[in-house]
Amino acid sequence: MTTKRTAKKTAKKAAKKITKRAAAKTAKKATRTTRKVATAPIDPDEELDEELNDSVDEASVEDADPDEATAVRAADEDDSDATAEDEPSTASEHPLEEGPVEVELEPVELLPDRRVPATRDELLEDFGGEYLSIQSLFEFCFVPTGRLAFLRDLAVQEDWGDNGTVLLKYLAVNVRLAIEQEAYVWNGDQLVMTVGGLTTPAGTPIYLGLVRNQDPGQNPWVMNWVGERPSCAELPRPARLPQWPSAIGSGEIVVAAELSDPERRVRIPALEGITPVAQSCAIVGAVHWALRRGLAVKQLHGPSRGYFVPLFLRQREDATDVPDGAAPVMTVGTRLVVRAVLEPHICYPSARALVERWDQLPTWLIESWDASRENAAD
Template identity: 40%
Template sequence: MAFVQEELLQAWGNPHTSRVVERLHRFAFIPNELLEKLADMALHENWGNNYHVLKKYLAVQVAWSIEQGKFTEGENQFYVTAGHLQTRYGTPIYLAFSRNRNLGREPFYMVAVESNMSAPRLPVPPEIPAPTEIPVGVEIVMMHDHILDDNADRVPFFARTPRVAQMCAVSGAIQWSLNRKLHLAYWYFGQMSYVVPLYLSSREDITLAPDLIAPIQVNPGSLLVRTVLKPVMPFGNARVAVQRHDQLPHWLLQAWKEYAAAATEDEIENPEATLG
């Protein structure tokens, strides 16, 4: 029985969710041993506790493969790449799925992870969608006037600063980073957006972690700032948006290295809902 795109998309469900790992697990059973094999086979990365960042990466990248029609089939299986992951020799890594024969369970089952997959035709990686281009000179709008309250410990010098001055400082820091093209692509809630580093206390070395980061939403005529986050918090969502982890800025990789062991699955799944 052939695998058609409509069937696979229906099994994935609604793409507009922050709980993409849950969405992946509703789509297919992923044996732990195959997830471990993938992590061992690919170039070394810190995927966090229980490989949760890797699960999130697959949840988004495999969905893109299906949405873009970049899967192949044969032998009662369909094949996708493991996103853009490669072995240390530069060989793409492939995943094979079959229909789950266990009634009442996930519709599909991951059956193989290989760099030399035996398939009639091998797939190619999905394209990483580009975020909407940031227009020049548009207004920066804050979603609420207490945007720094949950991160007051990160910017103690703002403690006695009026709210309007805080908002102006954040807006100015966003514009400063945008002018220097320091913003990063960032996947969130089913679409690509950006996070912008906020250097509020020092701008002498932009290879160091900023004080905070701001997820922004590009709207016609404005940039909407939803919240501000600690520098490490967007790692999982930013990792999805690049082909290789070394394409992320040094400060983010370093922050993740120091924090990965403490990161919870909820923080990785929806960083904008886990402030503090």
């Protein structure tokens, strides 16, 4: 009886010893397996689960001495129920049982491939909703201040206004027209076109280059180059202005401007103190007189093509002098419609965008621009 008890005690001690060894070995194996899984794509296959589930039994058989193994078998026969109740469920606690973890990734904005040339329609979409305005140019491309200054210095010297406003208007019109007419070439991933009709003092055409902007959420394009000699094999042709309607209609001249509105920003002293009918008659007469003498200059207002017409209301001896005002005139059928009455210098940026050189503008407009710049300087 005593011998049986002693054997039973010995078997229990051996079982505890083997269980400790098995647990240590199992932990080591699980660590190795977990590291291996962490460095490779997680695939919840059944073989890995089976290996983890069977690790305790394999360790017990491999590490036990023959005598100890016999003792363990005897102890297992006596305490099978207790062992079954106390045995931990290793597989159920292992995190890999739950399968792969789904991770929600934030959406990433994919940029267009710089190597694939954009189509004409894609380029036009990048201008946004406005047409031929400075804002539409900024919507389309980023114009670095240094690049704009270099362009100003490279071209024939002229007054481009504060912060290059007149030059920006020139770019807004001519870059858009070049893309509409496909008057550009691709030099690798760079879009090359002429800068309208601008030239150097030596008469060499000036070109600009555009590349895709790689900053998400910014302007689609960047003006990355300005110069005289692009490296492309074929030089782009300059864009052409569309056909303009006749400046002299066969019908009446209609004044559609609100001249008596007290909130009007532009005040024409020659029109103050007279009735609206008299104001309209004075404007119609001034428009008719200027058109007959070829003093109108082309202008674009969005997609509409028309003219700026000087209004000489107080004197008509010198048609090269600064007029009292200027009227944007549009052709509607056979009629000429006066849309507004402006201070004459306001017409300069839009009119300058449609000619190659500033000295191609009528003298009255150049004089008006120069006078406003002198007044601003004072």
